[in-house]
Amino acid sequence: MKRLIPYLILGIIFGFTLVKSEAASWYRIQEMFHFQSFHMFGILFSAIATATVSILLMKRLVGKRSLEGHVISIPKKPEGLLNYPVGGFIFGIGWGLVGLCPGPMFALAGSGSLPSILALTGALHGTWLYGLAKQKIPFIKRSVCTA
Amino acid sequence: MNTLIELLQSPWPWYASGPIIGLMVPLLILVGSRSFGISQNLEHLCAITQPRPIQVKFFKYDWRIATWSLVFMGGVVIGGFVAGYIFANPDAVQLSDAALAMFTERGLATPTGLNPAELFSFSVENVLVLFIGGVLIGFGTRYASGCTSGHAITGLATFQVKSLYAVIGIFSGGLFSAYFIVPWLGY
Numbered sequence: 001m002k003r004l005i006p007y008l009i010l011g012i013i014f015g016f017t018l019v020k021s022e023a024a025s026w027y028r029i030q031e032m033f034h035f036q037s038f039h040m041f042g043i044l045f046s047a048i049a050t051a052t053v054s055i056l057l058m059k060r061l062v063g064k065r066s067l068e069g070h071v072i073s074i075p076k077k078p079e080g081l082l083n084y085p086v087g088g089f090i091f092g093i094g095w096g097l098v099g100l101c102p103g104p105m106f107a108l109a110g111s112g113s114l115p116s117i118l119a120l121t122g123a124l125h126g127t128w129l130y131g132l133a134k135q136k137i138p139f140i141k142r143s144v145c146t147a
Numbered sequence: 148m149n150t151l152i153e154l155l156q157s158p159w160p161w162y163a164s165g166p167i168i169g170l171m172v173p174l175l176i177l178v179g180s181r182s183f184g185i186s187q188n189l190e191h192l193c194a195i196t197q198p199r200p201i202q203v204k205f206f207k208y209d210w211r212i213a214t215w216s217l218v219f220m221g222g223v224v225i226g227g228f229v230a231g232y233i234f235a236n237p238d239a240v241q242l243s244d245a246a247l248a249m250f251t252e253r254g255l256a257t258p259t260g261l262n263p264a265e266l267f268s269f270s271v272e273n274v275l276v277l278f279i280g281g282v283l284i285g286f287g288t289r290y291a292s293g294c295t296s297g298h299a300i301t302g303l304a305t306f307q308v309k310s311l312y313a314v315i316g317i318f319s320g321g322l323f324s325a326y327f328i329v330p331w332l333g334y
Contacts, residue, residue, distance in 0.1 A: 003179075004215060004218045006174075006179075007175075007178065007179075007181075007215045007216075007218040007219045007222065008218050008219070008221065008222045008225075009222065010174055010178070010222060011221060011222015011223045011224075011226060012222040012223075012225050012226040012229070013167065013222075014171055014185075014219075014222065014226060015222060015223035015224060015227040015229075015230065016229055016230040017159070017164050017226070018168075018223070018226070019226070019227055019231045019261075020158055020159040020164065020230050020236075021158070021159050021161065021163075021165075021168075022158050022240050023164070024227070024231070024261055025240050025262060026261075026262045026263060027240050027242055027246065027250065028242070029321070029325075030246065030250075030325055030329065031242055031243060031245075032321075033322055033324070034245075034246065034325060034326075036242075036243045037245075037246060038161070039161050040161075041161075042162065042165060043164050043165040043168065044165065044295075044299060044300075045165065046161060046169065047165040047166065047169035047300050048169065048299065048303050048304055049165075049166075049169065050165065050168075050169025050170055050172075051169040051170075051171075051172035051173070051300055051303075051304030052303070052304040054170065054172060054173035054304075055172065055304050055305055058176065058177075061177075066176065066177055066180045067177060067178045067179065068178060068179040068180075070180040071180065072177075072180045073180055074176075074305050075176070075181075075182030075183075075301055076182075076307070077292055077298075077302060077309050078292055080292065081312075083290050083292070084291050084310070084312040084313040084316065085291075085313060086290065086291070087286075087288065087290030087291025087292070087313065087316065088291045088313040088314065088315070088316025088320065089287070089317070089319055089320040089323075090283050090286055090287030090320060091283065091284055091286075091287025091288045091291060091317055091320060092316060092317040092318060092319060092320020092323070092324065093283050093320040093321070093323060093324045094279075094280045094282070094283030094287060094320075094324075095295075095317065095320070095324070096320065096322070096324025096325040097276060097279075097280035097324050097328060097329060097332075098266075098276070098280035098281060100284075101284070101295045101296075102186040102188075102284065102288060102294045102295075103185045103223060103294070103295065105281075105284070106220055106227065107223050107230070107231065108227055108231060108261075108262075109224060110223070110224035110225060110226070110227030110228040110231065111227045111230070111231025111232045112228070112231075113231070113262070115262070115266070115268065115269070115273070115277055116267075118274065118278060118281070119277045119278070119281040120281060121278065121281060122277065122278040122279065122284070122285065123189055123281040123284045123285035124189060124192055124196075125278075125285065126189075126281060126282035126285025126287070127189040127190055127192075127286065127288075127289050128193050128197070128206070128285075129282065129286055130205075130285065130286045130289040130290055131190075131193060131289075132205075133286075134205050135203060135204055135205060
């Protein structure tokens with residue numbers, strides 16, 4: 001149990017930041033897609049920049065042990081090609097519509113927003129539908145990601 | 148004391164929030180060599196709750212190996228509760244004048260909180276839009292193996308071309324939605 005505490009703390013910080021940065025706002029997302037403010041782009045660009053610099057600095061840690069004892073490696077996305085832009089497009093339509101991506105969805109659900117919980121319920125059904133489609137429709141391929 | 152509470156209630160500028168979010172990537176690697184991302188939990192939640200008579204193979208795996216991810220998700224929910232309920236911002240979002248003008252022109256009321264009552268309430272139309280929007284988010288993020296956190300942040304920061312394709316897809320979808328579907332629905 002004790003090994004899980006860092007994940008809980010990081011999750012709390014992430015969720016808190018998502019709400020305080022107003023990334024969990026439908027208004028902010030519309031404003032971003034209409035290029036009417038730098039705010040959301042600032043969040044994304046500075047997050048990417050911070051993560052990129054950290055990753056570059058961490059290159060020398062590859063192969064060493066993490067706090068939990070795993071061998072440190074740089075994360076890799078599963079094999080695939082077309083599923084990335086197509087899946088992204090489908091997700092993007094939902095994001096533009098509801099104004100919440102999965103992180104803010106969980107955070108707002110925690111703040112007691114019932115409409116967000118409804119959207120989250122939808123997301124779970126969509127996920128299940130994907131699992132079903134993957135089983136029935138052969139061209140929907142993606143290597144199983146369980147980690 | 149009052150100033151401290153006000154500080155906790157007030158929204159954060161992008162240059163504070165962005166780097167904190169970005170730091171999740173190296174910190175999760177340092178803690179357990181984990182890839183920062185939140186939407187995989189949608190999959191795990193399905194694996195946990197799928198009723199026995201329904202057998203979708205995709206969700207038949209031991210989700211316990213992803214306990215760390217579910218705990219992280221639980222943290223996000225708690226963080227959202229603390230930021231959005233206990234220390235909720237009493238003021239409306241600080242939108243740009245251009246955005247405010249756009250919303251007024253579309254007939255939306257002046258913003259009072261994070262989200263518009265015109266969409267975040269329970270009329271038949273709103274319920275349909277929120278649910279269907281959610282379905283698209285769930286289906287899309289799983290098909291693309293990631294969402295904004297997993298692709299736009301982790302993926303781009305680790306120079307993965309797949310994530311760039313995903314981000315282009317995500318942004319195109321969002322633009323399509325924001326320019327055509329949202330105005331067409333009358334929000």
